[in-house]
Amino acid sequence: MKKRGYIGLTSILLVGLCAALVTAGLRVENPQLYDLSGKKSISLQQLSGELKNKNIVLVGEHHNNTRHHINQLEVIRALDKAGAQVAIGMEMFRSDSQKYLERWVAGEMSEREFEKVYYANWNYDWALYAPILRYARDNNIPVLGLNVSREITSQVARSGFESLSDEQRGKLKDVACRVDKVYMEFIKRAYGAHAHGNMNFEHFCEAQLVWDNIMAINSLEYIRKNPGSTVVVVAGNGHAWKGGIPTQLDNRSFADYAVILPEIPDVVEKGTVSLRDTDYIFL
Helix, strand or coil: CCCCCCCCHHHHHHHHHHHHHHHHCCCCCCCEEEECCCCEEEEHHHHHHHHCCCCEEEECCCCCCHHHHHHHHHHHHHHHHCCCEEEEEEEEEEHHHHHHHHHHHCCCCCHHHHHHHHHHHCCCCHHHHHHHHHHHHHCCCCEEEEECCHHHHHHHHHHCHHHCCHHHHCCCCCCCCCCCHHHHHHHHHHHHHHCCCCCCHHHHHHHHHHHHHHHHHHHHHHHHHCCCEEEEEECCHHHHCCCCHHHHHHHCCCCCEEEEEECECCCECCCCCCCCCCCEEEC
16 A cells, blocks of 8 residues: 555554454444533434434544544444435545545445545545445445645645635635634644745635635535435544534534534543534543
């Protein structure tokens, strides 16, 4: 398998082992979550009846954390078993790859062929997302490419949203770095981790918001075409939490969603987040 970026040998072995075990059927039996509204623990089985009535369920992740992807698969599985009309919206694929996603779900591509499509879209190891994508194929669940091309986000990060042509903007309208204080602090931290050269902070902020906007737009577009569906949005925590994609849903007067974030010590815990951030925390 082609190696993308640096991952230690131990991490590679663990990722591969966990993915193989998940594929073989290992599951987290009835995972527990913390309900911030009710201030109580609740099982995913109990929660699935409520979640299946939502049009969008956002489930966050750290991209290289296998447990987070197991949690995401459990949400998809629980909703599928509860009778929801499930679709999986993924940050990891661009919308221009949709035809390949449809061919994969229809069983018209081998895993080797589809893995090439995956790596053309995303840099993290295939083994991290393979169980979700195999479940979609095996159960005929639509997979949606929610993102835009790297070229557009890179251009915005370098030169700002105003530098895009009308054709490049496509479904996007005006995108400007107008966010609340909490999200601004998040973007500043992300900027510190990703900045290089003379990257402009305002442009970096706009690039982040381009992703939030387009993923909200593409999710809503699918729901309009498929009323009654529940789109499980698989995305990084920075996009899934309420300051990200959900804010863009709110800006479009859409409130029929729920947010689930994984527990991360000192970052996402009962005492560190509120309903401003998420509805549920995976424990």
